[in-house]
Structure formats: structure tokens, C-alpha cells
Amino acid sequence: GENVExxxxxLSVQEGDSAVIxxxxxxxxxxxxxxxxxxxxxxxQLIIDIRSNVGEKxxxxxxxxxxxxxxxxxxxxxxxQPEDSAVYFCAASRGDMRFGAGTRLTVKP
Amino acid sequence: xxxxxxxxxxxxxxxxxxxxxxxxxxxxxNRLYWxxxxxxxxxxxxxxxxxxxxxxxxxxxxxxxxxxxxxxSFSTLEIQRTxxxxxxxxxxxSNLGGGGTEAFFGQGTRLTVV
Numbered sequence: 001g002e003n004v005e006x007x008x009x010x011l012s013v014q015e016g017d018s019a020v021i022x023x024x025x026x027x028x029x030x031x032x033x034x035x036x037x038x039x040x041x042x043x044x045q046l047i048i049d050i051r052s053n054v055g056e057k058x059x060x061x062x063x064x065x066x067x068x069x070x071x072x073x074x075x076x077x078x079x080x081q082p083e084d085s086a087v088y089f090c091a092a093s094r095g096d097m098r099f100g101a102g103t104r105l106t107v108k109p
Numbered sequence: 110x111x112x113x114x115x116x117x118x119x120x121x122x123x124x125x126x127x128x129x130x131x132x133x134x135x136x137x138x139n140r141l142y143w144x145x146x147x148x149x150x151x152x153x154x155x156x157x158x159x160x161x162x163x164x165x166x167x168x169x170x171x172x173x174x175x176x177x178x179x180x181x182s183f184s185t186l187e188i189q190r191t192x193x194x195x196x197x198x199x200x201x202x203s204n205l206g207g208g209g210t211e212a213f214f215g216q217g218t219r220l221t222v223v
Contacts, residue, residue, distance in 0.1 A: 001154070001168065032209040042154065043214040050175070051209050089151050096116075096165050097142060097212060099151040 002027040004092050006100025010086075013080050014108050021103045023090035024072040030092040033066060033073050038087045040103075048075070080107045110170040111135065113215035114184030115201050121209045121221045122191055132216045141184050142212065143176055152200055158184060159206050199216045 003026040014021050027035075031052040036044035050057045050064045050073065057064050061080075066073040077084055085107045090100045114133045122128050132204040134141050139160050144152035155174065156166040160181035173191075178184040188195055198219050 001165070006151070034211065037178060043216050045179045045214070049209075049211065093209075095159075096157050098154050099144075102149070102151045104149075 001089055002030055002092050002094065002096065002098040003023070003042065004090060004098050004100040006090050006103060008103060010104045010106075012106045012108065015080060015082060017080055019077045019080055019105055019107075020077075020085070020103075021075045021088055021090070022072060023074070023092075023100050024070075025092040025098075027092065028068075029094040031045065032093040032095070032097075034097075035062075035075050035092050036089045036091065036099075037065060038089065040086075045091060062079065077105075080105075082107050087092050110218075113201055113203050113213050115215035115218050117198075117218055118216065119221075120223060124193060124222055125188045125190055127187065128191055128220065129185050130199055130201075130220075131183060131185050132201030132203075132215055133183045135203070135213060136182075136205035136215075138205055139181065140204050140206040141178060142202040143184070144187050144202065146198045146200055146217070147196075153184070188220075191220075193222045195223045196213045196220055 008022045028043045034049035037047045038044040061075040061078045089102050116131045126198045142156040142157040146152045158178040173189045176186045198217045201215045202212040204210045
């Protein structure tokens, strides 16, 4: 099955700085790559996703890039705010949906 | 609430007992996933369904775990002869099949095996 690796496991930034989280996947058949945000005690919620026919997608302060050849994709958050503090998960799907281990992002005011 | 719902929210059971969890997906969603999540980890894939068909089951999953979706609507996850290592949050998610669509998660069932 698909194997998704995510780095870093923890990330601390100053408010206003950018944050980048990287993921790699193993199954070249994966064609959908969502990113989820999970706050403490809550369910994961989608923040952005990208399909394999697209290289980059942006939604306000959040962007995702995909390199199919290298089998890696990244989440970029610009102008970080304290409310961005949470755990972020990447996933890769070819029908099933496999998640990375998560990145705990802390944005310091 | 028309989102994904899971029942019960919490379950405490003694080691060796069987437990069953239920997930009701969003009504038009034909794909349903089960995950297990422990503290500080990502959701671990267990299995998923397209309508009533179970398309894949994690090779890491013990034979004590079984899931069904008999009518292509709600699903149940059963764990037989529970062990302390089964203690975790069990999450269900659903989306429109065909891939490439947002999966919505339920609030999960927290299992504690004592």
C-alpha cells in the first residue's frame, strides 16, 4: 500500500513568518493529495487539496505544490497567525487515503 | 447535523471483550473509510468501502478487526477480544467515490481498553 512520509514532525515559527511542511509518497498511482488541519480534541478538517494534473494550487495564505516525478508535495502557509497553530496532516490517495504522521505547527505571537 | 456521525463517542471495555462502533456517513457519499489514531500520530488507514464493497483492508490489521457496510449506507467496525493496544480514537470519514474529493471526518469513537 501507499506510504506517506511527512517532515518536520514539529515546527515553530514567529507570527508573520512562513511555514513549509513536506511530504513524500511511494505509489505513483496516487492522484489526489489533501491536507488536513486538526486542532486539539477535534476532527481533521480539509484546508486544501491538489490533484495530480495540477502542479500548484493557492487559497489565500495557503498553497500546495506537487512534484509528481519526485513524488513529493508541500504545504506553504504565509503570514502565519497564532490561530494557525495545530497539527497538519498530508495524505495521498488512489482510492484509499493514507496519511502522514503529522506536523505540529506552533505560531508564536 | 448532516455531517458524518459516529456512535458511541466513548467506549470503555475490559480486555478480551468485543466492541462494535457505528459510522453514519453523509447520505450521498458512497465511499467510507475507517482509521485509527493514537495521540500524536496521523490517522492510520484500516479499511475503506465503495458502497457495500470493502475495497481494501490494511495488511497491518489484525484478524480481530472486521468491518461491514451491508447496505452501502452506515458501517460498523468490530474488534474482537480487545487488547490494551487497541486503545485509540477510531475515526470514520466519507466522500463521493471516484477519488479526488474532500473526505469529511466524524468526531470519532474513543476506545479505552482496561
